[in-house]
Amino acid sequence: MLLAELRQQMCEYGRRAVDQGLVIGSSGNLSARDGDLVAVTPSGVQLDRLTAEACTVVDLDGYLVEGDLQPSSETPMHLAVYATTSARAIVHTHSVFGTVVATTMTELPPVHYNALMLGGVVRVAEYATYGTPELAANVRLAMEGKQAALLANHGGVTIGATLEQAFEATRLLEWLCEVYVRGLSIGKPTVLTEDQLAAVIDRSFNPPTFPRRTP
Numbered sequence: 624m625l626l627a628e629l630r631q632q633m634c635e636y637g638r639r640a641v642d643q644g645l646v647i648g649s650s651g652n653l654s655a656r657d658g659d660l661v662a663v664t665p666s667g668v669q670l671d672r673l674t675a676e677a678c679t680v681v682d683l684d685g686y687l688v689e690g691d692l693q694p695s696s697e698t699p700m701h702l703a704v705y706a707t708t709s710a711r712a713i714v715h716t717h718s719v720f721g722t723v724v725a726t727t728m729t730e731l732p733p734v735h736y737n738a739l740m741l742g743g744v745v746r747v748a749e750y751a752t753y754g755t756p757e758l759a760a761n762v763r764l765a766m767e768g769k770q771a772a773l774l775a776n777h778g779g780v781t782i783g784a785t786l787e788q789a790f791e792a793t794r795l796l797e798w799l800c801e802v803y804v805r806g807l808s809i810g811k812p813t814v815l816t817e818d819q820l821a822a823v824i825d826r827s828f829n830p831p832t833f834p835r836r837t838p
């Protein structure tokens with residue numbers, strides 16, 4: 624079986640995505656790249672009931688290489704992102720708060736410094752019908768220089784060097800969207816300035832050290 628380990632990992636993260644409420648049924652998809660091949664979750668299968676055998680493998684041109692089922696309808700979006708980023712894994716969900724932001728805003732402003740882990744401001748890709756080359760192109764644009772993008776009236780997508788990274792980025796994206804949306808319910812969330820964000824980056828390169836106490 625091609626990409627056996629990645630397909631096994633996709634089952635694990637698919638189950639976690641459902642367990643954590645990021646995905647309802649089959650409304651999300653995952654992929655992982657190894658060289659010229661991409662393992663993609665199949666179309667129409669609930670993500671908590673995936674098996675490695677059911678996952679499909681396509682090449683970078685979108686030809687089905689292995690698998691009895693059809694690959695996810697969002698495969699063109701996954702391939703467009705692989706073509707223009709160094710991503711090795713992609714997670715796409717219709718998580719609640721991500722979708723709320725994606726239906727009301729054109730970008731998610733950085734109100735928490737952890738937004739830097741996704742590239743700061745998260746852009747909302749222009750709406751296009753799911754599974755189309757238009758949506759793939761819009762997401763590719765929104766993803767430029769970022770680890771995440773939202774899809775207008777649809778959901779969110781994140782990338783990583785591994786499935787674990789892409790999955791954690793999806794959890795972070797959802798958390799950032801939830802903080803913003805809940806913030807709006809009691810006031811106007813304060814957006815961090817360029818200087819404040821630059822100071823965080825500077826801090827991450829120069830972390831504090833604490834001298835060990837001698838007995």
Ligand SMILES: [Zn+2]
Pocket residue numbers: 650651697715716717753777778
């Ligand atoms: Zn979708």
